[in-house]
Amino acid sequence: MSQEHAGEKNVPVIELRHVDKHYGDLHVLRDVSLSVARGEVVVIIGPSGSGKSTLCRTINRLETIDSGEILIEGEPLPQEGRELARMRSELGMVFQQFNLFAHMSVLDNVTLGPREVLGQQKEEAERYALELLGRVGVAEQAHKVPAQLSGGQQQRAAIARSLAMRPKAMLFDEPTSALDPEMINEVLDVMVELARGGMTMIVVTHEMGFARRVADRVVFMADGQIVEEGVPDAFFDHPKSQRARDFLDSIKGH
Amino acid sequence: MSSTRTLSMRDALYEAPGPRTRRRVRIGTAISAVVVLLAIAAVVRQFWVTGQLAPRYWSFFLQWTTWRFLGQGLLGTVAVALTAGAIALVLGLLLMLGRTSGVRPLAALCRVVTDFFRGVPSLLLIYFFFFVPAQLGLKLPAFWMLTLPVALAASGVLAEVFRAGVNAVPRGQVEAALSIGLNRGKTMRKIVLPQAVRYVIPSLIAQLVVVVKDTTVAYVVSYPDLMQNARVLITSYDALVSLYLVIAVIYILINYAINKASVYVANKTGVRIVR
Numbered sequence: 001m002s003q004e005h006a007g008e009k010n011v012p013v014i015e016l017r018h019v020d021k022h023y024g025d026l027h028v029l030r031d032v033s034l035s036v037a038r039g040e041v042v043v044i045i046g047p048s049g050s051g052k053s054t055l056c057r058t059i060n061r062l063e064t065i066d067s068g069e070i071l072i073e074g075e076p077l078p079q080e081g082r083e084l085a086r087m088r089s090e091l092g093m094v095f096q097q098f099n100l101f102a103h104m105s106v107l108d109n110v111t112l113g114p115r116e117v118l119g120q121q122k123e124e125a126e127r128y129a130l131e132l133l134g135r136v137g138v139a140e141q142a143h144k145v146p147a148q149l150s151g152g153q154q155q156r157a158a159i160a161r162s163l164a165m166r167p168k169a170m171l172f173d174e175p176t177s178a179l180d181p182e183m184i185n186e187v188l189d190v191m192v193e194l195a196r197g198g199m200t201m202i203v204v205t206h207e208m209g210f211a212r213r214v215a216d217r218v219v220f221m222a223d224g225q226i227v228e229e230g231v232p233d234a235f236f237d238h239p240k241s242q243r244a245r246d247f248l249d250s251i252k253g254h
Numbered sequence: 255m256s257s258t259r260t261l262s263m264r265d266a267l268y269e270a271p272g273p274r275t276r277r278r279v280r281i282g283t284a285i286s287a288v289v290v291l292l293a294i295a296a297v298v299r300q301f302w303v304t305g306q307l308a309p310r311y312w313s314f315f316l317q318w319t320t321w322r323f324l325g326q327g328l329l330g331t332v333a334v335a336l337t338a339g340a341i342a343l344v345l346g347l348l349l350m351l352g353r354t355s356g357v358r359p360l361a362a363l364c365r366v367v368t369d370f371f372r373g374v375p376s377l378l379l380i381y382f383f384f385f386v387p388a389q390l391g392l393k394l395p396a397f398w399m400l401t402l403p404v405a406l407a408a409s410g411v412l413a414e415v416f417r418a419g420v421n422a423v424p425r426g427q428v429e430a431a432l433s434i435g436l437n438r439g440k441t442m443r444k445i446v447l448p449q450a451v452r453y454v455i456p457s458l459i460a461q462l463v464v465v466v467k468d469t470t471v472a473y474v475v476s477y478p479d480l481m482q483n484a485r486v487l488i489t490s491y492d493a494l495v496s497l498y499l500v501i502a503v504i505y506i507l508i509n510y511a512i513n514k515a516s517v518y519v520a521n522k523t524g525v526r527i528v529r
Binding site: 082086102103115162 | 431437444452
C-alpha cells in the first residue's frame with residue numbers, strides 16, 4: 001500500500017503537540033503531547049474523566065482543540081471541508097456505542113464509506129466488505145440490521161466498517177465498555193489480530209489484560225494530563241508515579 | 255426496547271391491574287356505557303321533538319344525484335388535501351434543512367418563515383391568496399387559492415416535525431458517518447434523514463388530518479370541496495342538521511382511515527430502527 005513507501009518510515013502516523021482543551025471551566029486536556037509511530041499500538045488508560053476519550057476524539061476532530069497541534073503523517077489535521085473529510089476517511093474510529101447505522105443492513109454499513117467516499121463500485125465494495133465481515137466473524141449477519149445483532153457482533157461489524165476504508169490508523173474509544181462481559185473477548189480478539197497485522201492503533205480502554213498483552217506502549221492519563229508512559233510490563237509492575245500506583249491499586253484486587 | 259412494537263402506551267405508563275382495580279374498571283365501563291346510551295337517546299329524542307327526523311330532511315339521501323354531488327366534493331377535498339400535503343412535505347423539509355444548515359442568514363430566514371406559517375391561522379392565509387394576487391392582476395384558480403395557503407400553513411408545522419425527527423437521531427450516528435469521511439450533505443441524506451423520517455412518520459400522517467380539516471374553508475374561495483357542496487345541498491333542500499351530520503361522518507371516516515394508515519406505516523417502517 002502507498003503508505004508503506006520508504007522515506008516516510010520515520011514520520012509519526014499521529015502526533016499531538018502541546019494540545020490544550022477546555023470545556024468551560026474544565027481543563028480537559030493539559031499540554032498533551034503524544035507521538036505514535038507506524039505499526040505502534042498505544043493504549044491509553046486512566047480514571048474516568050481523565051480526558052482519554054476526549055484525546056482520542058480530537059485526533060479526527062470530533063472534538064476541537066483550543067491550542068496545540070495535531071499532525072497526521074506530518075501534515076496538520078485539516079480544520080474543515082473536503083480535506084478534513086478525507087483525513088477522517090483515512091483514520092478508522094470505533095465507538096463505545098458501536099454507532100452502526102441503524103437503518104441499514106450490516107453489509108450496507110460496511111460498503112457505505114467505500115462507495116460514497118472512495119467511489120468504489122457496488123460489487124467491489126461488497127466483495128471486500130464480506131471478506132472483512134468474515135475476518136471479524138460476522139459474515140452470517142451481513143444482511144441483518146444492527147438491532148438484530150448482539151453487542152459484540154455489532155462492535156465487530158463496526159470495526160469491519162472502519163477497516164473497509166483501509167485506514168492508516170485506528171482509533172478505539174472504549175470499544176468494550178458498553179458490552180456484556182461475555183462479549184468483551186470476542187471484540188478484543190479482533191483487535192489483537194489487527195495489532196498483530198501491523199495496524200497502527202490508539203486504544204482507550206479499561207481492559208488491563210489487553211493493554212499488557214498487546215500494547216507497545218501504555219499511556220496513563222489523569223486530570224487531562226499524560227502522567228506517565230512506558231512499556232506495559234514496566235508500567236504495570238513498577239509504576240513510577242503515585243497517581244498511577246493509586247489507579248492500579250484501585251482496579252486490582254477482587 | 256426491542257418489544258416497543260407490541261408495548262402499548264398504557265402498558266408503558268401503568269402497572270398491570272390487580273383484582274380490585276379490575277373490578278373498578280368493570281364498574282366504570284358499565285356506568286359509562288349507560289351514560290353514553292342515555293346521551294344518544296336524549297339526542298334522538300331531541301331530534302324527534304324538533305322534527306329533524308322528518309322525511310323531508312332525509313329523503314334526498316335516497317337520490318343518487320345527492321351522493322354524486324357529495325362524491326364530487328369529496329374528490330375535490332382529496333385533490334386539495336393530497337396536493338397541499340405533498341407541497342407541505344417538500345417545503346417543510348426544505349425549511350428544516352435551511353434552518354439546520356448552519357448558514358446564519360438562511361437559518362434565520364427559514365426560522366422566521368416557519369414560525370410565521372405555523373403561527374398564522376390558515377383562514378388568514380386563504381384570505382391573503384384570495385385578495386392579494388387578484389389585486390396584483392393575477393388570476394389564480396380556486397384550487398390553488400385553497401391549496402397554497404393550506405400547504406403553507408402545514409409546511410411550517412412539518413418543518414418542526416422534521417426538525418424534531420432530526421434531533422431524535424442519536425449524535426453517534428452523525429459521528430460515525432463523519433468518521434468514515436462522509437461530508438455534511440451526505441451525512442444528512444444517507445444517515446440522518448432516513449432515520450428522522452422513520453421516527454416522524456406517525457406525526458407526518460397526523461398532520462395530513464389537519465390538512466384535510468383545513469380544506470373545509472374552501473367556501474371562502476368557492477372551491478367545490480365536500481363542505482362547499484354540502485352547503486349547496488343545505489341551501490337547496492333546506493336541510494342543515496342532517497347534511498352536516500352525514501358529512502361529519504364522512505370526514506371522521508377519512509381521518510380514521512388516515513390514522514389507520516399511519517399506524518400501519520409506522521409498524522412497517524418503525525421496527526427496523528428499534529434499538
